Amino acid sequence: MSSFLALLPRVLAGFVGGLAALGVQAGQVQVAVAANFTAPMRAIAVQFAKDTGHTAELSFGATGKFYAQIRSGAPFEVFLSADDTTPARLVAEGGALAASRMTYALGGLVLWSAKPGVVDAEGKVLASGNFAHLALANPKLAPYGAAAMQVLTQLGLAETLRPRLVMGESIAQAYQFVHTGNAELGFVALSQVMKDGAINSGSAWRVPAELHAPIRQDAVVLTRGQANPAAGALLEYLKGPAARAVIRSYGYGIAE
Amino acid sequence: MPLADTDLRAIGLTLRLAGTTMVLLLLLCTPLAWWLARTRSRWRGPVSAVVALPLVLPPTVIGFYLLVALGPAGPVGQLTTALGLGTLPFTFWGLVLGSLIYSLPFAVQPLQGAFEAVGERPLEVAATLGAGPLDRFFTVALPLARGGFVTAAILSFAHTVGEFGVVLMLGGNIPGVTRVVSVQIYDHVEALEYTQAHWLAGGMVVFSFCVLLALNLTRRARLLP
Numbered sequence: 001m002s003s004f005l006a007l008l009p010r011v012l013a014g015f016v017g018g019l020a021a022l023g024v025q026a027g028q029v030q031v032a033v034a035a036n037f038t039a040p041m042r043a044i045a046v047q048f049a050k051d052t053g054h055t056a057e058l059s060f061g062a063t064g065k066f067y068a069q070i071r072s073g074a075p076f077e078v079f080l081s082a083d084d085t086t087p088a089r090l091v092a093e094g095g096a097l098a099a100s101r102m103t104y105a106l107g108g109l110v111l112w113s114a115k116p117g118v119v120d121a122e123g124k125v126l127a128s129g130n131f132a133h134l135a136l137a138n139p140k141l142a143p144y145g146a147a148a149m150q151v152l153t154q155l156g157l158a159e160t161l162r163p164r165l166v167m168g169e170s171i172a173q174a175y176q177f178v179h180t181g182n183a184e185l186g187f188v189a190l191s192q193v194m195k196d197g198a199i200n201s202g203s204a205w206r207v208p209a210e211l212h213a214p215i216r217q218d219a220v221v222l223t224r225g226q227a228n229p230a231a232g233a234l235l236e237y238l239k240g241p242a243a244r245a246v247i248r249s250y251g252y253g254i255a256e
Numbered sequence: 257m258p259l260a261d262t263d264l265r266a267i268g269l270t271l272r273l274a275g276t277t278m279v280l281l282l283l284l285c286t287p288l289a290w291w292l293a294r295t296r297s298r299w300r301g302p303v304s305a306v307v308a309l310p311l312v313l314p315p316t317v318i319g320f321y322l323l324v325a326l327g328p329a330g331p332v333g334q335l336t337t338a339l340g341l342g343t344l345p346f347t348f349w350g351l352v353l354g355s356l357i358y359s360l361p362f363a364v365q366p367l368q369g370a371f372e373a374v375g376e377r378p379l380e381v382a383a384t385l386g387a388g389p390l391d392r393f394f395t396v397a398l399p400l401a402r403g404g405f406v407t408a409a410i411l412s413f414a415h416t417v418g419e420f421g422v423v424l425m426l427g428g429n430i431p432g433v434t435r436v437v438s439v440q441i442y443d444h445v446e447a448l449e450y451t452q453a454h455w456l457a458g459g460m461v462v463f464s465f466c467v468l469l470a471l472n473l474t475r476r477a478r479l480l481p
Binding site: 062064065067068089133135138140141165166167168169173176177180181182183 | 320323324326327328329330343345346424425428429430439442443445446447448
């Protein structure tokens with residue numbers, strides 16, 4: 001008898017889980033998505049709804065803001081971060097499920113100018129110093145910014161170029177600075193300038209991956225999404241071929 | 257000391273930006289507010305509406321379009337380049353220009369209200385006593401409207417201190433040039449350095465409270481007979 005009582009919570013949990021599984025067709029999941037992954041995630045959510053019947057409600061924003069909001073009880077169930085440290089921190093603090101953590105995309109970095117002929121194919125323009133402003137995302141806040149700083153350090157240019165750096169609060173703002181021509185060139189995400197697998201505007205140098213630490217973008221199921229089957233389903237879907245094709249088409253790599 | 261060197265630089269820069277903006281706004285808005293308060297022109301309505309527009313647009317939106325307009329491809333940017341000034345984004349004076357636009361209604365509207373409250377009568381009396389238009393303005397209208405000047409100064413200063421979106425879009429976060437306190441606090445929060453953020457934000461609130469209180473007290477003292 002006592003063993004049955006001990007099992008009771010599990011039985012009940014199984015029962016509730018079963019009920020939840022019955023609701024699979026109408027499942028809904030609240031997702032917080034790092035701003036740089038906006039476009040691919042919109043496309044993936046459409047496919048996800050078609051293939052699984054679940055609806056993913058997407059909110060886009062900066063990773064640091066999402067972290068603060070999640071800590072304060074924001075109603076998100078899945079978090080697609082722009083880095084790997086924030087999900088790790090959430091797991092350590094008990095806000096996310098350790099087992100669910102996965103790298104959904106590897107960010108690619110590119111030195112880009114809105115004008116053709118400014119950036120050469122080997123990035124030699126950096127050493128030439130033939131520009132007034134070099135844009136990057138704030139290295140303190142954005143993984144793409146930190147990677148850009150590592151590249152400058154690797155090339156031994158970090159100190160000489162420091163007075164010319166202009167920093168966006170996010171990679172989106174770094175892109176705006178370059179796109180509007182206010183900065184002649186800048187480090188942006190490959191996903192921002194790539195369309196259908198090619199860079200079609202301005203001039204660019206695709207920064208070799210060995211010049212910076214990999215930009216791992218991790219996803220995690222939050223404690224709030226623990227009982228929601230749609231949350232786990234979405235992370236599984238991100239590992240699938242349909243989602244990966246979309247992710248690759250935007251210039252991201254896949255962690256093997 | 258919980259405030260780092262970069263925090264102190266940001267504070268100094270913010271005060272310089274807010275002070276510069278306040279002085280320029282008072283200089284520029286006095287004639288504009290005077291005109292708005294007294295004109296019967298059919299342009300009064302449209303000009304008033306334009307002055308109030310910065311209240312409608314979200315600051316980041318204003319900042320984004322300033323970035324476009326002041327950039328090398330934008331109309332203002334081409335003008336400043338032709339004048340040999342270069343482009344304004346990422347510079348202190350670029351932020352001043354953004355702040356002037358952003359805080360414009362906060363200077364114009366109190367001044368306009370104060371000039372309207374002066375009314376025709378004291379000016380007519382001064383005229384009958386032989387005072388010319390400039391004399392009437394400086395010796396009658398200005399002293400009577402001083403409460404409006406204090407309010408305009410307080411509001412434009414405080415509003416510029418609290419400015420964030422425009423600076424964020426236009427500044428490029430350069431230490432000592434465009435990294436103001438609000439951006440520095442934002443950086444701390446985004447970097448999860450909550451302790452530094454609390455100190456800086458708390459300091460900003462206390463400082464602003466003191467300034468506003470002091471100005472309000474002087475205004476009281478002056479308005480009392």
